[in-house]
Amino acid sequence: MRAVRLTEFGKPLEVQEIPIPDIGEKDLLVRVCAAGICHSDAHYRAGRSAMGRMPITLGHEVAGVVEKVGAQISSHNVGDRVCLHYNISCGECEYCKAGNDQFCAAVRMLGHHVDGGYAEYIAVPARNAIPLPEEMPCQEGATLMCASATALHALSKSRVKEGETVAVFGVGGLGMSAIQLAKAAGADKVFAVDIQLDKLELASEYGATPIDASRMDAVEEIRKLTKGKGVDVALEMIGLRKTMEQAIDSVAYLGRAVMVGLNQQPIEINTYMQVLGKEAEIIGSNDHLLHELPLLVDMRRRNILDTSRVVSQTIPLDADKINQRLDDLEKYTSDVRMVIVP
Ligand SMILES: [Zn+2]
Numbered sequence: 001m002r003a004v005r006l007t008e009f010g011k012p013l014e015v016q017e018i019p020i021p022d023i024g025e026k027d028l029l030v031r032v033c034a035a036g037i038c039h040s041d042a043h044y045r046a047g048r049s050a051m052g053r054m055p056i057t058l059g060h061e062v063a064g065v066v067e068k069v070g071a072q073i074s075s076h077n078v079g080d081r082v083c084l085h086y087n088i089s090c091g092e093c094e095y096c097k098a099g100n101d102q103f104c105a106a107v108r109m110l111g112h113h114v115d116g117g118y119a120e121y122i123a124v125p126a127r128n129a130i131p132l133p134e135e136m137p138c139q140e141g142a143t144l145m146c147a148s149a150t151a152l153h154a155l156s157k158s159r160v161k162e163g164e165t166v167a168v169f170g171v172g173g174l175g176m177s178a179i180q181l182a183k184a185a186g187a188d189k190v191f192a193v194d195i196q197l198d199k200l201e202l203a204s205e206y207g208a209t210p211i212d213a214s215r216m217d218a219v220e221e222i223r224k225l226t227k228g229k230g231v232d233v234a235l236e237m238i239g240l241r242k243t244m245e246q247a248i249d250s251v252a253y254l255g256r257a258v259m260v261g262l263n264q265q266p267i268e269i270n271t272y273m274q275v276l277g278k279e280a281e282i283i284g285s286n287d288h289l290l291h292e293l294p295l296l297v298d299m300r301r302r303n304i305l306d307t308s309r310v311v312s313q314t315i316p317l318d319a320d321k322i323n324q325r326l327d328d329l330e331k332y333t334s335d336v337r338m339v340i341v342p
């Protein structure tokens with residue numbers, strides 16, 4: 001089969017002819033019908049993250065059709081349409097049993113530690129394959145598996161309740177899903193904070209109140225719009241020091257600030273003013289969980305979550321085109337979401 005692979009850090013991905021993977025008794029062989037190109041793939045190509053093997057097939061946002069079923073598997077059949085949870089965990093340790101599979105010591109990620117979906121076929125444990133409803137295009141199934149899933153996990157960590165107010169800092173793919181999921185959870189008002197007008201416009205189409213942080217102080221504006229109280233939940237989706245501090249500053253008494261964007265830089269917190277005095281919480285949200293994905297797919301199926309505007313271009317399994325896209329992502333020149341259709 002053909003696979004587009006990382007062979008050396010900092011070099012363009014290459015197309016290679018490799019054998020169709022063998023599967024174990026609890027695995028599936030899936031014929032890939034869509035694989036999303038994610039910003040993290042640009043980081044992997046550049047060598048900013050250690051990979052589980054080299055060469056490796058990239059691609060962790062994958063949907064496809066079951067081609068072969070392992071001997072012990074009765075949950076899936078040949079021909080089933082599925083989308084794939086990208087974290088492969090053991091299923092048996094204390095974390096996996098409690099549903100916190102992101103902390104499994106054996107966790108390996110598709111397209112990062114093991115071969116991913118920039119290929120004609122992929123092998124995965126059957127428990128990682130979530131049924132994809134007939135009416136949902138493959139491309140949407142694939143892209144749900146990353147940003148939208150991470151947004152759902154962040155909202156679950158925030159414990160948002162009906163009637164509460166939410167502020168989303170950064171309304172790219174992650175934030176746009178978070179706005180819709182917050183509304184679906186019954187949030188009374190959702191504020192979208194960004195500096196890009198086109199994103200703020202789309203955010204307001206999804207029912208958010210836009211706050212243009214290039215023109216005003218986001219925290220002051222949130223206070224003004226909440227009669228001085230602040231929001232019950234603030235979600236930080238960017239990973240910038242400034243927006244992390246703003247998210248913490250914007251919460252009300254008993255508010256929860258959830259950190260989702262990645263940043264290694266420390267921030268300063270005034271414990272009394274920002275946390276203790278308000279009984280506020282700063283919550284970390286890391287990735288997402290296997291058991292959250294069927295719920296997410298169902299929310300998409302019921303149109304609670306609209307991701308139809310997320311995928312805007314498809315390309316074939318072509319190394320040059322994929323490298324070009326990764327170059328664009330390195331330069332942050334494009335918000336277009338691209339999906340490989342082999
Ligand atoms: Zn991704």
Ligand SMILES: [Zn+2]
Nearest residue numbers: 090093096104
């Ligand atoms: Zn485990």
